Amino acid sequence: MDKEGTITCKVGNFEVSMLREASRTGSAELLPAATEAILKRYVPESGFTIVTNAFLVKTPDMNIMVDTGFGGDCFTRMNDCGVALDDVDVVLITHMHNDHIGGLARDGKAVFKKARVYIPEKDLAYFTKTIASENALTAVAPYGERLQTFNPAPLNESLYELLPGITPIAAYGHTPGHTALRIESKGQRFCIIGDIVHVPVVQFPLPQMFVMYDVDRAAAIASRCELLKYAAQKKMPIGGVHLDGIGTVETEGESFRFTPVC
Numbered sequence: 001m002d003k004e005g006t007i008t009c010k011v012g013n014f015e016v017s018m019l020r021e022a023s024r025t026g027s028a029e030l031l032p033a034a035t036e037a038i039l040k041r042y043v044p045e046s047g048f049t050i051v052t053n054a055f056l057v058k059t060p061d062m063n064i065m066v067d068t069g070f071g072g073d074c075f076t077r078m079n080d081c082g083v084a085l086d087d088v089d090v091v092l093i094t095h096m097h098n099d100h101i102g103g104l105a106r107d108g109k110a111v112f113k114k115a116r117v118y119i120p121e122k123d124l125a126y127f128t129k130t131i132a133s134e135n136a137l138t139a140v141a142p143y144g145e146r147l148q149t150f151n152p153a154p155l156n157e158s159l160y161e162l163l164p165g166i167t168p169i170a171a172y173g174h175t176p177g178h179t180a181l182r183i184e185s186k187g188q189r190f191c192i193i194g195d196i197v198h199v200p201v202v203q204f205p206l207p208q209m210f211v212m213y214d215v216d217r218a219a220a221i222a223s224r225c226e227l228l229k230y231a232a233q234k235k236m237p238i239g240g241v242h243l244d245g246i247g248t249v250e251t252e253g254e255s256f257r258f259t260p261v262c
Contacts, residue, residue, distance in 0.1 A: 017057075019054045174211075
């Protein structure tokens with residue numbers, strides 16, 4: 001990551017940038033099932049950091065924002081990449097926790113003046129109807145007909161492109177509609193894994209470790225294992241909202257190893 005908090009990589013003729021939004025000290029409370037022995041083995045004495053990122057995908061035809069952070073530093077970094085808020089054609093939301101939708105609206109108005117906003121249908125229903133989250137309701141209200149929903153396909157079914165080169169993959173559990181996105185261009189692939197991993201130092205070696213924010217813990221664990229195995233098998237680089245870098249995944253029995261490449 002450069003001094004400005006941005007990592008950019010080429011995927012065919014697409015350009016994908018990971019935009020740092022925030023960084024904070026992590027707490028062991030985030031991992032309810034982690035014992036003292038687990039924490040001692042996997043967490044450095046200095047502790048661990050939770051980062052938050054958003055992504056910018058530039059294609060020959062459009063600018064796509066994947067998640068919006070809290071609408072802070074990630075927008076500054078996007079601008080540094082040559083894309084202003086009004087230049088964004090599409091916003092894709094992996095799920096509706098506030099560190100992903102916090103940049104959609106300000107003072108009751110849409111931050112993205114012309115963009116279409118795509119949100120997983122199950123997440124929109126859960127956050128705006130089932131639990132009636134004020135943050136979610138406020139975020140989507142200004143978009144009207146520009147708000148569209150979609151249903152990602154599971155890996156064991158026929159995947160489809162939501163947009164040219166952008167394939168949504170069901171990774172349910174963290175939230176009811178949590179979605180990963182496969183980016184593909186000119187035979188090259190990259191996967192934005194959303195919140196499949198929050199605490200890399202623990203959840204790669206111990207993928208059964210859920211986080212306190214998981215709505216369905218068992219489903220979240222299953223999705224994490226399935227998606228990481230898929231990325232490893234396909235030798236597909238990954239980036240995550242809470243990963244400190246872009247890298248590759250390898251399987252080690254029932255565990256995984258993440259190797260940053262940039």
